[in-house]
Amino acid sequence: MNGAARRLARALAILAGAAAAAPAWAADPEAVRQKVQACVACHGEAGNSTNPGVPSLARQPSLFMQWQLLMFRDGRRKDPQMSPVAANLSDADIADLAAYFAAQKPAAAALAPDPAKAEAGLKAARTNHCLSCHGANLMGADQIPRIAGQHLEYVRTQLRLYRARTRADLDGQMTSAAQALTDENIENLAHFVATFPPQ
């Protein structure tokens, strides 16, 4: 084998390795693109939402996305827009969509921080154990969502729902974490989170 052939063989081997390691959705990108169309209509291109009431999905951990879609599908989590969409998802759809959005790059935070609110929010985040699960960079992991740069209005609404014990909660951790929050805590936390730059 000459040098060029060896280089070609090595390149092919690398490509084959990359294909084997790629997530399942890469197997049929066109099919995934079609599935994603229904999502990005509300959640924004690549899952970067421009609607303050609709969460951004880019770089949400795959496991978190899978459980949320499953809970929308089985009716534990309800939303007038999401429930009908999720009702017909197959397990494969859920895996594909979760893998797609986990791989997208998050847009910069839409909101500029108000230093006083952001500082009060950081303090509340520390007191209420937010960073324990969501991480110091607020990017989440596994079953825990990225909240860095998430829309303020969406975060505020969800925290209130958790406090009221009406937001579907996989393991009860967020419901219990939200019980101690005052309205002021929620405003400051939502501001802190929404203005925190995602990675």
Next chain:
Amino acid sequence: MRHVLRLNPARPGMTALMAAAFTTVAFAQAQAPAGPPSYVQGRSTDQENSPLKPHAPPPTAKPGKEIPLAKVKLPAGFKIELWAEGIPNARSLALGTKGTVFVSTRLRSEVYAVVDLGGSREVKTIAKGLDTPNGLAFRNGALYVGALNRILRYDDIENRLDNPPEPKVVIDTLPTDRPHGWKFLSVGPDGWIYFNIGAPCNICVPPYTHAQIVRLHPESGTLETYALGVRNSVGMDFHPVTKELWFTDNGRDWLGDNAPSDELNRAPQAGLHFGYPYCHQGDTLDPELGKHRRCGEFTKPVVKLGAHVAALGMRFYDGKMFPAEYRNNIFVAEHGSWNRTQKSGYNVTRVSFGPNGDAKAEVFLGGILESEGFWGRPVDLLVMRDGSLLVSDDWNGAIYRVSYEK
């Protein structure tokens, strides 16, 4: 560290009338105390930044051909095979009179029936939309399902797998706390259904309704406390000869990698106290709540199974397939650790007894935990009528069968 106990968390805007109504139904409405998420509760100051957190399983099942069962290690003569797949979040197991294997879920909402067709198994969904339906028991032709705060009964279920009946509510006034709110059900030799009401926290002085094993008389509806001081038992069985209750109990978190041990306990009579939250593993006082107490007050475990191994399902081996020395041994499914820097557990442990009754615990089924992590999590066990042993795995959504041939 502070331990707040509040049965009725005050809520903004609650009127006096609402508060009064709330108090009268406190048992059904008891909620976890406001405060930290349960899994970080009980951390010391120097553990505040620990990256350890519970492992959530995937919500869907792994295709059976992708489960690396060839990595499983068993004693000579034993083999493991994939018995059923496509059972997302497969948890507790129960065996029907006609051989149906019922499978529960905890984080999903379904209950499944697996029918053995000889060469293959068919999985049927017999219930869905349930809240945390982890507990299962089969009695007099009916399947009992223990959900978060209630127990349901599906009559004549084995004749109606394709058209399951509407369930009858056996009890619906159990606590609604999510931390340790999932149930494990077991039918006692007395016909009562035994189950856990776990502590609604990692470590706290539990409400008097919690941290127990209770028993329910299915016909009269009478509920009794059977064992006290049990943090959370997700596995119990009755000795084939003595008929005594044995059970696993999961030790508290955040006392370090090597303490305290999960327990295998024996409750030969009602009313024994097994130590939680004051004394752990029979010999270690809780650093805070154990002050002013003595471990001598409480019943000690028979076996210390290891710290954080998450001992869940346990069954006596009363089958005839395995070698004679396995007779009346105990198998324990270890779900595997999260609250430990070096992972441990993820095995099925065998507990055997010497001539003096001395218990010995050793790994029976290993190979799931590897240096880079784990690929499965044993939850529950079931001794089949042919003497083989089923193992459920909620990580892969599958059930394995362990058999023996000389």
